Amino acid sequence: MKQFVVIGLGSFGISLAKTLYEMGNDVLVIDKDEELVQSMAGLVTHAVRADATDENVLKSLGVKNFDVAIVAIGKNMESSIMITMLVKEMGVKYVIAKAHNELHARVLYKVGADRVVMPEKDMGIRVARNIFSSNLLDLIEFSKDYSIAEILPIEEWFHKTLKEIRMRERYGLNVIAAKKMNNEIIVSPGPDYVVDEGDILAVCGKNIDIKKFEIKM
Amino acid sequence: MKQFVVIGLGSFGISLAKTLYEMGNDVLVIDKDEELVQSMAGLVTHAVRADATDENVLKSLGVKNFDVAIVAIGKNMESSIMITMLVKEMGVKYVIAKAHNELHARVLYKVGADRVVMPEKDMGIRVARNIFSSNLLDLIEFSKDYSIAEILPIEEWFHKTLKEIRMRERYGLNVIAAKKMNNEIIVSPGPDYVVDEGDILAVCGKNIDIKKFEIKM
Ligand SMILES: Nc1ncnc2c1ncn2[C@@H]1O[C@H](COP(=O)(O)OP(=O)(O)OP(=O)(O)O)[C@@H](O)[C@H]1O
Ligand SMILES: Nc1ncnc2c1ncn2[C@@H]1O[C@H](COP(=O)(O)OP(=O)(O)OP(=O)(O)O)[C@@H](O)[C@H]1O
Ligand SMILES: [Ca+2]
Ligand SMILES: [Ca+2]
Ligand SMILES: [Ca+2]
Ligand SMILES: [Ca+2]
Structure with missing residues (x-):
């Protein structure tokens, strides 16, 4: 069992967090939207409403002790970049960040992301390559x-x-x-x-x- | 070599269309945004600016003769549903449609989609399952x-x-x-x-x- 923190509850963050929890891991999710946070009750270990760009929030949640952080914010690039940098600086060993485009991806790697995912682009390639397969x-x-x-x-x-x-x-x-x-x-x-x-x-x-x-x- | 038509040039549509073309297929892309259409010049076989909800447009482009249609529109659900229905009715054998959420996915299957993709959700599951792999x-x-x-x-x-x-x-x-x-x-x-x-x-x-x-x- 590993400890994961997922920041941002868009479709990507939600399905990632739920799957990690179903696989038997300890999963903390953070979002600034109260409704989204409440909708995750029972589907993950902890769900917290907070602004993750606030360093003190991350500290008080003990984020530095987590094995993996996933920054699942796409549209708000500024926040995604700041949060990625913060969690990496705090000492999280493995940080996965979601990027909206190639430039965003490059910045995320620069500030410390260990892996960058672009769901729409990556799935485009994947679907193209598997188009005639029965999956x-x-x-x-x-x-x-x-x-x-x-x-x-x-x-x-x-x-x-x-x-x-x-x-x-x-x-x-x-x-x-x-x-x-x-x-x-x-x-x-x-x-x-x-x-x-x-x-x-x-x-x-x-x-x-x-x-x-x-x-x- | 197969004939593909990709409707909608978001990140998903673009990477799908480019990959299919790189794999040696015949690829037509359609978007109502002139700039996006122009940016695809040389990266696919044909790029056309048009509103794909217009049945006459699809007919004049000979869409019914294509092997596969990919409806890569997420946010505008109404258009994505209408276009999926139209291309299937016209006789395209295999129709892949992108959905924004589960409800959208269900409607797309009802109106004729052969496969529905939810890039953010699907990648969330995929990344969770492969988190410790070196890819x-x-x-x-x-x-x-x-x-x-x-x-x-x-x-x-x-x-x-x-x-x-x-x-x-x-x-x-x-x-x-x-x-x-x-x-x-x-x-x-x-x-x-x-x-x-x-x-x-x-x-x-x-x-x-x-x-x-x-x-x-
Ligand atoms: N600073 C922040 N702290 C906590 N949560 C945040 C912060 N900034 C954004 N979020 C949350 O991240 C979530 C996803 O953000 P965003 O809408 O940008 O992602 P997205 O890529 O557009 O996802 P989707 O396409 O599935 O909607 C939102 O629910 C938003 O409330
Ligand atoms: N009726 C239509 N005919 C042709 N193109 C359309 C039509 N409706 C939408 N599009 C195009 O589809 C593209 C993708 O649409 P949309 O923005 O809804 O997708 P998206 O899922 O948000 O993609 P991304 O997240 O990558 O921006 C846009 O470039 C838009 O111009
Ligand atoms: Ca290959
Ligand atoms: Ca989108
Ligand atoms: Ca998205
Ligand atoms: Ca499995």
Whole structure:
């Protein structure tokens, strides 16, 4: 269980916060709109009405102790930039911010965002690339039992091939891709692919099978 | 090469249209804003300034002959609903519409949309589920060389196991999931999985390897 704070309850912030909570995490949401805050009661751990550009508010809520902050404000760029900077300065390890356009995105990275999301643009690319698919992968991604995730190999896999490890039979995992230490990406590695210590593996399988290998931050 | 018409040039419509064009498709974009239309010159096949709620406009542009229409209007629900209905009535086979909220989505399905996308909400779920990943799959999805796609099995695969087919060695494809005729989904099918005639297979591999098996509409 990780601690998340989601600032801004637009469609993006709401669905993100609800999903994180459903996944078993501790989720605090903040918005300056009282009605929106009330509508989240029971759907997240805590919902607070506040202006997040106020540093004292963030301090009194203990934001610095959270593992991840998501700044889900799009239209009000000024606030989104200020809040992103504040939470990063306070020491939140991982900050995700939503951008309205490319320029906004660049500023967010400059002030400390670890990841910037542009939902409309990103979904445009995604839908284009998957237009003729029947959304099998979305079904997996949105399913409660299965996931596609990234894991770190355990010691007993080091320097063995996928065949030797018997990844599918013993671990129920299908390796879709591997990222080497030098950032090289091996897509669809064959049975003779040798797992290295520094690898990150993208796998598909049951949540209970994946959980055992989850990447810890 | 397919023919696409994208109506509405917000962030979603723009990135969708550009990506479809980059993928080698024929793309017509329509928006009532002259400046936006001009900014698409050279980035798509045709860009036309017009009000798409006008049935005569859609007829004169030959919209009924397009394979896919994407109605990428969010805020103006009335227009988005009218246009979705019009293009479907005209005979466009596959209509994707963008919704602003759940109610809007339901109306769009009722008037004929084949798929409804809610970029902010969908990305909220997606980001929540992938929060600790290093985005290996996004790298694949956004790469020009590799894809994750859905394919139909060819005749010589019918009733054979993945091991017998030697899917990875001979075809360079990694089968991530299979959807049976009865809609059952087998995630991460093992080497002994028997491919059936009615299966849809989600695979990962090089674009050139996948292209051979692409699902035709
Ligand atoms: N300084 C702030 N402190 C707290 N909440 C804020 C602050 N500024 C904006 N918000 C909240 O952020 C939420 C989302 O903001 P905004 O409307 O800009 O996002 P959006 O990208 O337009 O989302 P959507 O398109 O879903 O409406 C709003 O509910 C707003 O009340
Ligand atoms: N009837 C219409 N005919 C043609 N274009 C239209 C029509 N109605 C709206 N549009 C265009 O659709 C585009 C997107 O509309 P809208 O602003 O509602 O979408 P949006 O979801 O808010 O997108 P974004 O958030 O990226 O601004 C606008 O550029 C607008 O000019
Ligand atoms: Ca899942
Ligand atoms: Ca919008
Ligand atoms: Ca928006
Ligand atoms: Ca790709």
